[in-house]
Amino acid sequence: MRIAALLPELLRHLFKKPATVDYPFKKLEVPKDFRGTPFLHPEKCIVCRACVRDCPAEAIDILTVNEADKTFKMIIHNDRCIHCAQCVESCPTDALEMDELYEISAFSRWDLKAEWEFVKAVVKLKPQPSETPAPAAPAASSSETPSGGDSQAS
Amino acid sequence: MAILKTFLYLLVYPGFLFLLVYSTFCEWFDRKMYARLQNRMGPTHTGRFGILQPVADIVKLLAKEDIVPEKADRKMFSVLPVIGLALASTAMLLLPVWHFSLERPSPNSFPGDIIVLLYILSLPTLIFFLAGWSSTSFFAEIGGARVLTLLFGYEVPLFLAVLGPAVMAGSWRLAEIAHFFQQRPLLLLPNVLGFLIAVICLQAKLERTPFDIPHAETEIVGGTFTEYSGKKLALFRLMIDVEMVAGAGLLAAVFLGGFPGGVFVGLVHFVIKTLFVIFLLSVLRAVTSRIRIDQVVRFAWRYLAPLAVLQLFIILLLKGFVL
Amino acid sequence: MKYSVPIGPQHPALKEPISLRMTLDGEVIQDADIRLGYNHRGVEKVAEGRTYIQNIYLTERICGICSHSHSTCFVQGVEKLLEVEPPRRGVFIRYLVSELERVHSHLLWLGVAAHEAGFDSLFMYVWRDRELVMDLLEMISGNRVHYAINTLGGVRRDLDEGQVQKILDSLALLRKQSEYYLNIGAHEPSFVGRLAGVGRLTKQQAVDLCAVGPTARASDVPIDVRKDDPYGMYDETPFEVCTADTCDVLGRTVVRIKEVLVAYDIIEYLMRNLPAGPVAVRTPRRPKPGEAVARYEAPRGENIHYIKSNGTDKPERLKVRAPTLGNYAATVEMLKNGFLADIPLIFAAIDPCICCAERTTTLVDARTGEEKTVSFSALRALARERWKNAPLKKDAVWPF
Numbered sequence: 001m002r003i004a005a006l007l008p009e010l011l012r013h014l015f016k017k018p019a020t021v022d023y024p025f026k027k028l029e030v031p032k033d034f035r036g037t038p039f040l041h042p043e044k045c046i047v048c049r050a051c052v053r054d055c056p057a058e059a060i061d062i063l064t065v066n067e068a069d070k071t072f073k074m075i076i077h078n079d080r081c082i083h084c085a086q087c088v089e090s091c092p093t094d095a096l097e098m099d100e101l102y103e104i105s106a107f108s109r110w111d112l113k114a115e116w117e118f119v120k121a122v123v124k125l126k127p128q129p130s131e132t133p134a135p136a137a138p139a140a141s142s143s144e145t146p147s148g149g150d151s152q153a154s
Numbered sequence: 155m156a157i158l159k160t161f162l163y164l165l166v167y168p169g170f171l172f173l174l175v176y177s178t179f180c181e182w183f184d185r186k187m188y189a190r191l192q193n194r195m196g197p198t199h200t201g202r203f204g205i206l207q208p209v210a211d212i213v214k215l216l217a218k219e220d221i222v223p224e225k226a227d228r229k230m231f232s233v234l235p236v237i238g239l240a241l242a243s244t245a246m247l248l249l250p251v252w253h254f255s256l257e258r259p260s261p262n263s264f265p266g267d268i269i270v271l272l273y274i275l276s277l278p279t280l281i282f283f284l285a286g287w288s289s290t291s292f293f294a295e296i297g298g299a300r301v302l303t304l305l306f307g308y309e310v311p312l313f314l315a316v317l318g319p320a321v322m323a324g325s326w327r328l329a330e331i332a333h334f335f336q337q338r339p340l341l342l343l344p345n346v347l348g349f350l351i352a353v354i355c356l357q358a359k360l361e362r363t364p365f366d367i368p369h370a371e372t373e374i375v376g377g378t379f380t381e382y383s384g385k386k387l388a389l390f391r392l393m394i395d396v397e398m399v400a401g402a403g404l405l406a407a408v409f410l411g412g413f414p415g416g417v418f419v420g421l422v423h424f425v426i427k428t429l430f431v432i433f434l435l436s437v438l439r440a441v442t443s444r445i446r447i448d449q450v451v452r453f454a455w456r457y458l459a460p461l462a463v464l465q466l467f468i469i470l471l472l473k474g475f476v477l
Numbered sequence: 478m479k480y481s482v483p484i485g486p487q488h489p490a491l492k493e494p495i496s497l498r499m500t501l502d503g504e505v506i507q508d509a510d511i512r513l514g515y516n517h518r519g520v521e522k523v524a525e526g527r528t529y530i531q532n533i534y535l536t537e538r539i540c541g542i543c544s545h546s547h548s549t550c551f552v553q554g555v556e557k558l559l560e561v562e563p564p565r566r567g568v569f570i571r572y573l574v575s576e577l578e579r580v581h582s583h584l585l586w587l588g589v590a591a592h593e594a595g596f597d598s599l600f601m602y603v604w605r606d607r608e609l610v611m612d613l614l615e616m617i618s619g620n621r622v623h624y625a626i627n628t629l630g631g632v633r634r635d636l637d638e639g640q641v642q643k644i645l646d647s648l649a650l651l652r653k654q655s656e657y658y659l660n661i662g663a664h665e666p667s668f669v670g671r672l673a674g675v676g677r678l679t680k681q682q683a684v685d686l687c688a689v690g691p692t693a694r695a696s697d698v699p700i701d702v703r704k705d706d707p708y709g710m711y712d713e714t715p716f717e718v719c720t721a722d723t724c725d726v727l728g729r730t731v732v733r734i735k736e737v738l739v740a741y742d743i744i745e746y747l748m749r750n751l752p753a754g755p756v757a758v759r760t761p762r763r764p765k766p767g768e769a770v771a772r773y774e775a776p777r778g779e780n781i782h783y784i785k786s787n788g789t790d791k792p793e794r795l796k797v798r799a800p801t802l803g804n805y806a807a808t809v810e811m812l813k814n815g816f817l818a819d820i821p822l823i824f825a826a827i828d829p830c831i832c833c834a835e836r837t838t839t840l841v842d843a844r845t846g847e848e849k850t851v852s853f854s855a856l857r858a859l860a861r862e863r864w865k866n867a868p869l870k871k872d873a874v875w876p877f
Contacts (some may be wrong), residue, residue, distance in 0.1 A: 004441045005665045006598055009657075010191045011437075019605045020195045031612075033634070035619040056531035084534045084625045089633060098619075192601040292482060296817070363595050364667050367818075375489060443668045444595025446818050 035083045036101045040074055042118030044095035047072050051087035051096060060087060070120045078104060078112040093123050164247070167421075173246055176425075177395035178208040180402070180432055187436040208395070212388045220384030225290045234288070235382070235389035238281040242396040245274045249403045250329045251413055251424055263329045268320055271328070271404060272313060275359070278397055279305045282361075282368065285390075286378035297377030300447050301368040304358060307454035308365070312355035314462035318348040319408050322469045332412020339411060344472060348465040349409040351458055353434050356401045358450070360394065362435065364442040365450060402431040479507065482817070486515050490593060490821035493831040497824070501817060509812040511805055517835040524795040529555050529629060529764075532792065536782075537623050539797065540833045542585060544623050545578045546775035547797065547833070550782040552627045553708060554771035558764035558786050559629065565710070567631030567756040572709045573644075573747050574617060574626050576740045580651070581610045582776035583733045583740075586828050587658065590730065593821045594671045599661060606654045609647050616640060631757025641748050652741050659734045672727040676811040676823035679724055688807040689800045690778025691736070692827045694720045695728035702774040716743050726826040733828075762790045775800055777828045799833030 021028055030036075038060075051060045059080040065071040088096045106112050163169055182197060182205050189196030197204025222231055247262055248271045279301055286298025320326055322341065323334035335342055358365040369377030376382075382390060406427035407413070413423040445453070479502050486494035494515035500508045520539055524532050537548040549571060556563065563571070584607040591599035611621045618624035618634060626632050662668065678688065683696040693700055701718040703711040719735035721728035766788045773780045778800030785794040804827045811823050 003666060005661050007437070007441050009602075010440055010598060013193045014187075014190050016193060018190065018195045019193045019608075022195070022198070031616045031619075033619050034615065035625075054528075054530055056527065056534040082534060082538075082623075083620065084623075085619070085633075086530065086534065086625075089628070192598050193605060194601060292480075363597070366595065440598045442596070443591065443599075443665065443671060445667050445670055446816065449670055 030100050034100050035085050036099045037078055038076055038087055038096050038098055040116045041095050042116045044093045044121055046093055046123055047120045050090040054086050054090040057082045073117045076114045079109040173243055173396055177399045180399055181208040181395045184432055184436050188440055191440040215388035216385050218384045223381050226288050230288045234281055234285045235386045238278050238393040239389050241274055241277050242393050242400055245271055245400040250332055250407055265327045268326055268328050282378045289381040291381050293375045294378055294380045297368045303447055307451045308355040308358035311351055311458035311462045315348040315352040316408055318465050318469050319345050328407050332407050335411045336414050345409055351462050352405055357435055357438050360398055363439045364445050367447050402428040405431050495831050504817045506812050506815050509809050516832045521795050528790045533627055540830050541622050542582050543775045545574055546773055546780050548627050550771045550773040550780050554769040554782050554784040555629055557769040558767055559760050561630050561758055561760050563631035564755050565752045566754045568709050569747050569751050570632045574624055576744050577614055579740050579776045580737050581607055583737045590825050593825050596668050609651055613644055613647055628757055630760040635756050645748055648741055655737050662730055674725055675819045676726045676826055677724050678807055678811050682810055686806040687803055689803045691729050691732045692804050695732045696724045697722040702772050702779050706772055714743055714746055726822055729826045777801055777830055801830045802834035
């Protein structure tokens with residue numbers, strides 16, 4: 001039972017630099033692959049709506065602007081987004097990407113919606129990942145693709 | 155001329171204005187030391203180095219809504235912070251600052267003033283109890299009971315420890331005690347044990363960790379200050395700061411040799427010595443955790459009081475055989 | 478003289494709202510009455526309207542500190558229903574994040590317990606070192622809390638060589654700091670004086686009241702789901718179950734710090750033996766109808782998820798039994814014959830994660846004791862009617 005066990009450590013800290021980062025005057029670097037907010041590369045979107053289906057917070061909407069010209073509008077509701085990046089994974093053409101912004105507050109939720117208007121792209125889907133399981137996994141999964149029906153047809 | 159000097163003494167230095175400025179500076183110093191010991195920054199952006207932070211806190215509290223509980227006695231509830239601040243400020247007047255030299259003693263230095271000072275410094279504890287009791291809230295009543303229990307623990311060792319150097323100097327007058335130790339500075343060394351005991355007891359009087367049981371935030375919400383808000387709470391905080399300066403000044407006058415040299419040199423001595431005592435208080439605050447009320451009383455009567463008696467014994471031996 | 482004290486729902490000692498009504502005799506507690514329901518969000522009902530993939534993110538948000546526990550427990554259950562097994566590399570990465578989460582949760586707890594005891598210096602130091610763990614988690618998964626690294630059939634991200642090396646380097650520093658905290662926690666007299674002998678729960682009481690996690694392990698009951706019912710790769714990972722036999726809050730502190738050191742060993746084993754291969758397999762969207770029960774050792778104890786599927790891509794029923802819910806009965810026992818001053822520490826020692834444990838509340842009529850379940854709209858109508866007609870009451874007495 002030592003009295004004042006913490007004392008030498010405490011006194012040593014008087015001469016060290018504080019561990020606090022003086023935010024907002026100094027900011028920290030975020031690591032690679034930090035999940036910030038999602039944004040769209042409109043030239044790659046094939047309007048399969050996988051992102052709309054998989055988003056847990058219903059934060060992506062795709063509206064049809066003109067059926068004949070094949071123009072669509074995507075709205076990402078950043079006030080509903082939970083930054084899980086499931087949309088980035090579900091997208092078969094890598095059209096969605098996460099950026100590294102984390103200071104995204106605004107005074108009104110209506111300032112947080114991001115919109116893109118674009119023409120539907122015609123893109124070859126990347127080849128499906130191979131189905132040979134790793135040696136330890138017994139049953140191979142059945143091969144239903146996640147992007148449902150309306151992928152490349154219309 | 156004497157009247158003007160008295161007013162200057164009461165209102166400017168070492169009176170009210172100096173107290174306001176210096177006690178907030180001491181609170182900043184305490185918070186900054188506490189933070190640096192914990193590897194944090196402490197107050198940084200209000201004023202240069204955050205020096206205006208305690209002032210900002212008090213100004214903020216002055217602007218908040220003032221609520222008196224329904225069942226509480228309105229008059230007593232409101233007047234207690236003012237009386238407390240008055241008591242703590244009065245304690246400062248008895249310290250031997252400015253007019254301390256024995257040739258031209260100041261009017262408020264008289265034999266026995268060390269006892270009066272200790273008595274005035276123990277009255278704020280009664281004020282805390284009354285504040286807790288008149289709040290008629292459950293948490294405040296428990297806080298008030300704990301304040302008095304704490305008083306039974308630390309008051310006797312504090313008195314014994316502070317009176318040790320008085321016995322050695324052979325006088326009950328603060329100015330004479332300080333003068334004695336300025337003539338013979340080596341005699342401060344046998345009093346180190348008494349100094350440490352007095353620092354621990356001062357920590358208990360100021361209700362800081364490890365003795366902040368009466369207003370332990372995580373247990374009884376606010377203790378004696380639960381129902382206080384707005385201007386009354388601002389006055390209580392100011393009172394605690396002034397009490398810290400007065401207590402540190404008492405310890406500096408008795409154990410560290412007083413404040414010699416007239417107005418300006420005396421001020422420098424005062425600042426340096428009280429800051430040293432406050433630094434020790436901050437380190438003590440950072441190094442320990444809060445202990446329970448029954449453990450405090452046991453600790454005080456089992457360790458502190460016997461050590462204070464031992465210190466008195468050493469002083470008596472020294473006085474008998476050496477001096 | 479007996480009187481009742483309400484601790485909560487709002488109290489500085491509690492991080493989340495819960496109502497503990499204590500009956501006191503002087504400063505000694507005679508009885509405690511726990512009332513839940515202030516944090517109820519209807520997670521189980523919401524889970525019935527979302528697909529399995531969306532539910533991974535929903536279960537993650539049941540709690541902030543033990544988010545990976547709920548997500549992994551759910552994914553384990555769904556993988557049982559889908560009859561897939563994730564590949565070995567995915568399993569290793571998934572439980573690497575589990576062990577890192579255990580470290581971060583125990584360090585958080587140690588800081589909070591020190592703060593409740595008044596020992597703010599230890600609180601600041603421990604949380605500063607916890608930042609190392611949070612940075613590692615951010616590097617692995619992209620976010621400091623709510624890691625979202627699970628997916629059905631494995632994990633979503635892979636680790637490269639540089640990241641593995643960084644984890645091993647940080648481990649060395651963390652290990653040195655944690656051993657220092659074990660020393661301080663065991664030796665600082667004022668801190669130990671607060672923790673020792675407080676909140677006693679004998680071994681028989683712990684077994685009878687179904688205590689889980691470190692609360693039970695500190696009473697010398699060696700239960701740990703990782704050893705009793707191994708999942709993932711825990712059957713081949715060498716580690717020990719940490720127990721203590723002091724049966725009080727000091728024992729729980731020691732158990733948690735020992736678990737942190739054991740977790741460092743597990744993480745080192747995982748990093749040095751990381752197999753090559755894919756990190757996920759593709760899974761079908763619709764599991765066959767059936768039921769699955771998944772168990773997982775969260776930092777607070779045993780976490781149980783029950784999932785029932787009916788062949789569609791949304792679950793029919795999700796039932797979550799969080800570990801804190803299992804510890805409430807033991808808490809009441811621990812509080813009896815304790816001091817008022819010890820309540821925050823005793824309650825904090827079970828590591829309460831109250832929002833994990835909120836389930837449906839039943840209304841009990843205070844006068845007759847009869848129970849009934851009321852729908853939310855009926856409850857709101859009842860409240861509106863009461864406040865419309867109630868005059869301002871002075872000296873209102875709380876009905877007991």
